[in-house]
Amino acid sequence: MAMNEYTIALAGNPNTGKSTLFNVLTGLRQHTGNWPGKTVVHAEGFFTYNNNRYRMIDLPGTYSLYSNSADEEVARDFIIFEKPDITIVVLDATALERNLNLALQVLEMTSNVIVCVNLMDEAKKKGIRIDTKKLAATLGVPVIPISARNKEGIDTLLKTIDSMVLGKIKTNPITVRYSPEIEQCIEKLIPRVKEVIGDAYPARWVALRLLDGDMSLLRAFQQQPLPSVKEVSIYACHGPAKSI
Amino acid sequence: MHATVPQNRFEELMNEARALTPADTREQIVAAIFRTSQAICNETVTYTNQAKQYETEKLDRIFTSKLWGFPIMLVMLAVVIYITVAGANIPSSMLASFFGWVEGYLTLFFQAIHAPDWLYGLLVLGLYRGTAWVVSVMLPPMAIFFPIFALLENYGYLPRVAFNMDRLFKKAGAHGKQSLTMAMGFGCNAAAVMSTRIIESPRERMLAILTNNFVPCNGRWPTLILLSSLFMAASYTGGWKTFVTASVVVAMVLFGIVVTLTVSWVLSKTALRGIPTHYTLELPPYRRPKIWDTILRATLDKSIYVLKRAIVVAAPAGVITWVLGNIHIGDTTILAYLANWLDPFAKALGLDGYILMAFILGLPANEIVLPILLMGYLSTGSLTEVDGLRSLKQIFVDHGWTWLTALNMMLFSLLHYPCGTTLVNIYKETKSKKWTFVAFALPTSIAIAVTFFTAQLAKWFGIV
Amino acid sequence: MVRAKISRLSDSEPGERFRIAKLDINDDIMKRRLLDLGFVPGCEVAVLQKSPLGDPTAYRVCNTTIALRKEESDHIYGERIYDGNE
Numbered sequence: 145m146a147m148n149e150y151t152i153a154l155a156g157n158p159n160t161g162k163s164t165l166f167n168v169l170t171g172l173r174q175h176t177g178n179w180p181g182k183t184v185v186h187a188e189g190f191f192t193y194n195n196n197r198y199r200m201i202d203l204p205g206t207y208s209l210y211s212n213s214a215d216e217e218v219a220r221d222f223i224i225f226e227k228p229d230i231t232i233v234v235l236d237a238t239a240l241e242r243n244l245n246l247a248l249q250v251l252e253m254t255s256n257v258i259v260c261v262n263l264m265d266e267a268k269k270k271g272i273r274i275d276t277k278k279l280a281a282t283l284g285v286p287v288i289p290i291s292a293r294n295k296e297g298i299d300t301l302l303k304t305i306d307s308m309v310l311g312k313i314k315t316n317p318i319t320v321r322y323s324p325e326i327e328q329c330i331e332k333l334i335p336r337v338k339e340v341i342g343d344a345y346p347a348r349w350v351a352l353r354l355l356d357g358d359m360s361l362l363r364a365f366q367q368q369p370l371p372s373v374k375e376v377s378i379y380a381c382h383g384p385a386k387s388i
Numbered sequence: 389m390h391a392t393v394p395q396n397r398f399e400e401l402m403n404e405a406r407a408l409t410p411a412d413t414r415e416q417i418v419a420a421i422f423r424t425s426q427a428i429c430n431e432t433v434t435y436t437n438q439a440k441q442y443e444t445e446k447l448d449r450i451f452t453s454k455l456w457g458f459p460i461m462l463v464m465l466a467v468v469i470y471i472t473v474a475g476a477n478i479p480s481s482m483l484a485s486f487f488g489w490v491e492g493y494l495t496l497f498f499q500a501i502h503a504p505d506w507l508y509g510l511l512v513l514g515l516y517r518g519t520a521w522v523v524s525v526m527l528p529p530m531a532i533f534f535p536i537f538a539l540l541e542n543y544g545y546l547p548r549v550a551f552n553m554d555r556l557f558k559k560a561g562a563h564g565k566q567s568l569t570m571a572m573g574f575g576c577n578a579a580a581v582m583s584t585r586i587i588e589s590p591r592e593r594m595l596a597i598l599t600n601n602f603v604p605c606n607g608r609w610p611t612l613i614l615l616s617s618l619f620m621a622a623s624y625t626g627g628w629k630t631f632v633t634a635s636v637v638v639a640m641v642l643f644g645i646v647v648t649l650t651v652s653w654v655l656s657k658t659a660l661r662g663i664p665t666h667y668t669l670e671l672p673p674y675r676r677p678k679i680w681d682t683i684l685r686a687t688l689d690k691s692i693y694v695l696k697r698a699i700v701v702a703a704p705a706g707v708i709t710w711v712l713g714n715i716h717i718g719d720t721t722i723l724a725y726l727a728n729w730l731d732p733f734a735k736a737l738g739l740d741g742y743i744l745m746a747f748i749l750g751l752p753a754n755e756i757v758l759p760i761l762l763m764g765y766l767s768t769g770s771l772t773e774v775d776g777l778r779s780l781k782q783i784f785v786d787h788g789w790t791w792l793t794a795l796n797m798m799l800f801s802l803l804h805y806p807c808g809t810t811l812v813n814i815y816k817e818t819k820s821k822k823w824t825f826v827a828f829a830l831p832t833s834i835a836i837a838v839t840f841f842t843a844q845l846a847k848w849f850g851i852v
Numbered sequence: 853m854v855r856a857k858i859s860r861l862s863d864s865e866p867g868e869r870f871r872i873a874k875l876d877i878n879d880d881i882m883k884r885r886l887l888d889l890g891f892v893p894g895c896e897v898a899v900l901q902k903s904p905l906g907d908p909t910a911y912r913v914c915n916t917t918i919a920l921r922k923e924e925s926d927h928i929y930g931e932r933i934y935d936g937n938e
Contacts, residue, residue, distance in 0.1 A: 159672040208888035242890050242914040244425035271437025279432045322420045329408045340401050354405035355413050418887040457904035555905035666882045671917040
């Protein structure tokens with residue numbers, strides 16, 4: 145039986161143990177280089193699980209995807225243009241609030257997301273309890289509590305990855321609600337976005353970036369070939385939006 | 389079937405969006421995301437032990453306090469160097485005698501197969517001894533230094549160093565994160581040049597690249613430690629000897645930091661003019677590192693890697709030095725000829741021709757400077773087995789060394805041009821021949837100026 | 853809200869708390885970075901301590917510790933929170 149190969153992107157804030165997880169999953173089967181044309185380290189590794197082969201890209205550790213530093217552009221462009229089969233967002237359990245920002249930003253770009261709440265051991269020591277079930281229900285994607293350095297939760301993570309690539313998991317990512325003023329603008333822009341760049345990219349996200357005046361994205365779009373129209377958007381922005 | 393986004397249509401769309409956009413959209417967008425995160429956290433996170441969370445802050449009140457911040461940094465540096473110096477001695481001599489024992493058998497083997505003298509000289513006296521020296525001198529300090537350093541790094545101490553030192557770097561017109569790249573330089577300058585990528589501003593990154601060499605790397609530790617223990621701590625014994633040795637090495641490191649700041653300051657006022665860019669620094673919580681995992685990773689990633697590189701460079705260098713030391717022009721070897729030629733200039737720097745030549749031949753890797761020097765000093769034209777430090781010192785003294793020679797060699801080693809690998813990396817990172825040349829010429833001029841100054845000063849006062 | 857209470861974050865002393873009202877920064881990238889780190893209008897910041905040399909200063913924001921130089925904290929405006937004033 146031929147193995148399928150899937151791509152996984154690993155995103156997260158600096159200091160969240162992202163690299164530890166990367167090392168745990170890929171062991172010594174990794175190599176590093178540069179992202180083309182950028183002085184940003186590109187690390188990728190491989191692992192197999194349940195007859196599937198996974199190529200894992202360790203994206204640069206970033207606080208956000210919008211600050212337009214070289215690191216963040218690399219991470220953003222990979223998620224939006226390379227369309228990894230799964231994006232794993234690693235969160236630091238001891239600083240969940242700030243870490244969630246990145247998760248929410250990623251969830252605006254793609255729905256194939258698994259959230260790993262890392263450093264659960266550390267959080268427990270500090271008396272921080274996280275209801276990961278509730279978190280999963282709120283975010284609308286699987287949330288796995290792990291402790292990468294103690295190799296805890298890795299099995300569950302691998303099983304979830306497997307189920308997700310086999311299409312056994314339906315995600316329904318949360319939609320961040322903006323001020324009525326901005327929501328109005330988004331609404332106006334979405335049809336125009338679809339008209340200009342088609343269905344290949346999450347229209348709500350693109351509209352937001354346009355409102356944000358994100359010039360670097362404009363440049364990135366100019367460099368990127370558009371996938372043919374028959375590809376259907378993987379973005380689920382018109383699903384029932386959760387609001388909190 | 390690919391179509392590119394029609395550029396002008398996208399730009400049109402962009403303008404359209406801009407016309408719609410309220411003034412503070414950016415803040416509004418981020419604020420909305422933050423509010424969402426906050427709301428989610430309120431629902432899912434509970435805190436049961438508030439005090440525990442602030443442990444890091446309590447530690448920071450000590451590690452970054454006005455009173456203790458700098459003394460603790462100094463003590464940490466001294467302790468790391470002390471442990472490296474104290475711990476490396478015994479394994480080093482054990483390795484040396486092991487390699488000597490193997491060499492006995494190699495010699496027997498070459499005799500048994502009636503190998504010609506030149507082949508024996510080239511392979512055993514040149515290649516084998518050169519490599520064995522580098523391994524036995526370098527492996528133990530590296531095997532101690534890198535893991536300790538990785539433990540400090542994983543514990544989360546390094547960002548505190550950057551926090552404490554930031555003001556100095558800002559004053560020098562450099563980036564606060566330069567101290568992190570310098571910390572990396574203690575291991576390997578070539579790797580540190582790559583690590584300057586964490587500095588986004590090109591001007592400040594260039595400062596960090598050009599000055600990284602003033603942090604002694606792993607290839608130079610042995611030189612500093614050895615000369616310090618032979619000449620600076622000569623009159624002490626036992627624990628005091630180690631202490632004095634470590635203190636002198638610490639002083640060298642501090643001097644390197646002073647030079648770094650001074651050079652950064654001068655450059656930022658001249659060739660690399662500009663004001664320090666804004667930046668933010670996260671101080672992550674202290675975390676007890678996984679001791680064995682850290683040691684294993686540090687050994688695999690760093691020690692083995694650097695050792696491999698050292699061997700790859702040392703092996704051919706051993707061969708070349710043997711050849712230069714055994715081919716005669718008239719009745720002197722090429723090595724001696726070159727050394728004599730360099731001697732007048734070297735003497736002005738308080739060195740001698742052999743030392744300068746060792747630095748020149750040692751361009752590929754700093755690790756091999758001392759071995760080449762010894763090879764040059766010994767008329768046999770090959771590295772002798774040096775049985776113990778006493779005989780090593782005797783070799784130096786026989787060649788006219790004083791504490792001033794040792795001091796100047798340490799200074800030259802600390803300040804001179806980066807090794808070949810580092811220069812290659814500087815070229816790769818800057819893509820500029822001009823800046824790579826500056827990275828070579830600037831430290832070299834400083835090394836020459838400083839050693840000239842100390843040599844002349846000592847002569848003037850008649851201390852030596 | 854009393855307008856007169858508006859001050860700069862850089863004026864706050866260690867031990868104090870501060871509620872951010874406005875980021876007055878022209879450098880877009882810097883502004884964005886500060887926002888990403890949690891220096892968001894409406895959020896609360898605790899002033900932890902100064903570096904041994906007086907600058908930068910460490911702040912607790914969103915349960916993380918971030919150090920800012922005076923150059924940045926000068927442009928963050930808001931009000932100091934006094935205990936018993938909440």
